[in-house]
Amino acid sequence: MAIDFQTLTFDYRRSPDQSGDGQLHPVVVIGAGPVGLATAIDLAQQGTPVVLLDDDHTLSSGSRAICFAKRTLEIFDRLGCGDPMVAKGVSWKVGKVFLQNELLYAFDLLPEADHARPAFINLQQYYVEGYLAERARELPLLDARWRNLVTGITQSDECVSLQIETPDGPYTLRARYVVAADGARSPVRALMHLDTHGRTFKDRFLIADVRMKADFPTERWFWFDPPFHPNQSVLLHRQPDNVWRIDFQLGWDADPVAEKTPERVIPRVRALLGPDVEFELEWVSVYTFRCQRMDKFRHGRVLFAGDSAHGVSPFGARGANSGVQDADNLGWKLKLVIDGIAPDALLHSYASEREAAADENIRHSTRSTDFITPKSEVSRVFRDAALRLAKDCAFARRIVNSGRLSTASVLHDSPLSTPDRDVFDCALVPGAVVADAPVLVNGRDGHEGWFLQQVGSSFAGVLFGESFDALTTLQHLHPQTKLVLVVPAGSDIQTRHGIDVLEDVKGLLAERFDARPGTFYLLRPDQHIAMRARSLDPHAVREALARATCTLNETQSA
Structure with missing residues (x-):
């Protein structure tokens, strides 16, 4: 029987800390949204005990974030819950842009075949949180505490102390590190007297989730100045359960309270769908565009992630997707620091890498918003000219911006990356996420699989060729590194010596990796590239691994 995640509640349970246990926890994560749940699951899967706090006892109300990108799905695969999300979600990759009623052009977000996951799925946020919560329940090292409200926070050189309010009264919780993933209005940020800075755009949008049976295709449709909503823009997306997301631009003068009433919403939806389509409203909200972030994502032993650290306008689906990438970046670093394998300085790279990614998302989101809602007559003339040219001129389509959709951030200039010494002709530069492709696992007698799902959540050394000899020199690397030999299709080589063999059945891995x-x-645990080389030099690999764990000076001294 399927779980109704919209009505699901979680029981409050008294914890040992409330009886004065006073133990020092490795990590406390605050906020059980997608980012907090992903962070806690990642840590628990790696063997790090984690406490997850949430002041509520339900999942998110309304669909909220609905577009989850290929990279996010790959992260969910690593967390053990990608399959149910993709099975439930609506997969899509085609977007269409209209001016009034005329189709200007269509675009394909994943034109090449042979990837495990689609370009995007549309899935209501409560489903995403529900599947993550189900996965969290399976992990004995993850202690989820519902109706635990953080009311105070102090920190010392050794730990963070949290004051918690519960139905049984207050208690104190201590942790070596705290991850604040408690949303855009972050109570933790307020308790620490921190703020976000950025830009608020003077426009308002109405979200209407509508349940109906319609013959619209499973595509992203965006209208500029449609006849059913003149001089504004409209976005249409399909979700599971016959629910459709419609975004209506309203203008800055719109009354956000009045616009949420059925008397205002229903005529707008009716104008789009026509007089004969039956529908009912599922969820309605009015929002204002904001692009902002904290100056720094790390404050001592407290690290901010997701909406608590940064926020963007929803066009481009960069909010939740970027937040899950925060979790992906942070989990393995906390694990290495807590285990004493890497110094505390490794956590500085979380802040620098994800601050740069937030700036990239804010730039894209700001440009999209400025195009969708011109702020001057000159800007509007420019936009309208680009739209008129876009149907026939490819260059104009590159100017039209209805939301540059989320892609994995390339960590340019990361201090953890080893610069190239050799020449490559592909986009998989140090700092980029590796590409996926189908493989045969463990040689000819193995089973079909996907490259990303095989390299997993540890450092991975990947050698292309048919010889184990070079890879055996890397055995017993610290931290433990998975070793993978990628062989051409038809090679009769089996896994041995603790080295995995992946047969490149279609030659796509070699092509995509040049x-x-x-x-x-050399791949990081978050599947970003730490280094690449035309030949395997064990000394260079050990140096790159030390650089990726902030232990380079220690290695050189040794």
Whole structure:
């Protein structure tokens, strides 16, 4: 029987800390939204005990974030809950842009085949949180505490102390590190007297989730100046359960309270759908565009992630997707620091890498918003000219901006990356997320699989070729590194010596990595590239691994 995640509640349970246990926890995560749940699951899967706090006992109300990108789905795969999300979600990759009633052009977000996951799925946020919560329940090292409200926070050189309010009264909780993933209005941020800075756009949008049976295709449709909503813009997306998301631009003068009433919403939806389509309103909200972030994501032993650290306008689906990438970046670093394998300084790279990613998302979101809602007559003339040209001129389509959709951030200039010494002709530069492709696992007698799902959640050394000899020199690397040999299709090589063999059944891995025999890649646990080289030099690999864990000076001294 399917769980109704919209009505699901979680029981409050008294914890040992409330009886004065006073233990020091490795990590406390605050906020059980997608980002907090992903962070806690990642840590628990890696063997790090984690406490997850939430002041509520339900999942999110309304659909909220609905577009989850390919990279986010790959992260959910690693967390053990990608399959149910993709099975429930509506997969799509085509977007269409209209001017009034005329189709200007269509675009394909994943034009090449042979990827495990689609470009995007549309899935209501309460489903995403529900599947994550189900996965969290399976992990014995994850202690989820509902109706635990953080009311105070102090920190010292050794730990963070949290004051918690519960139905049984207050208690104190201590942790080595705290991850604040408690949303855009972050109580933790307020308790620490911190703020976000950025820009508020003077426009308002209405979200209407509408349940109906319609013949619209499973695509992203965006209208500029449609006849059913003149001089404004409209966005249409399909969700599961016959629910459709419609965004109506309202203008800055719109009354946000009045616009949420059925008397205002229903005529707008009726104008789009026509007089004969039956529908009912599922959820309605009015929002204002904001692009902002905290100056720094790390404050001592407290690290901010997701909406508590940064926020963007929803066009482009960069909010939740970027937040899950925050979790993906942070989990393995906390694990290495807590285990004493890496110094505390490794956590500085979380802040620098994700601050840069937030700036990138804010730039894209700001440009989208400025195009959708011109702020001057000159800007409007420019936009309208680009729209008129877009149907026939490819260059104009690059100017039209209905929301640059979320892609994985490339961590340019990351201090953890080893610069190239060799020449490559592909986009998989140090700092980029690796590409996926189908593989045969463990050689010819193995089973079909996908590259990303095989490299997993540890550091991975990937050698292209048919010889184990070079890879055996890397055995017993610290921290433990998974070793993978990628062989051409038809190779009769089996896994041995603790080295996995992946057969490149269609040659796509070699093509996407610009690899030839002897090419080597070192991958981080979050599947970003730490280094690449045309030949495997064990000393260079050890140096790159030390750089990626902030232990380079220690390695050089040794």
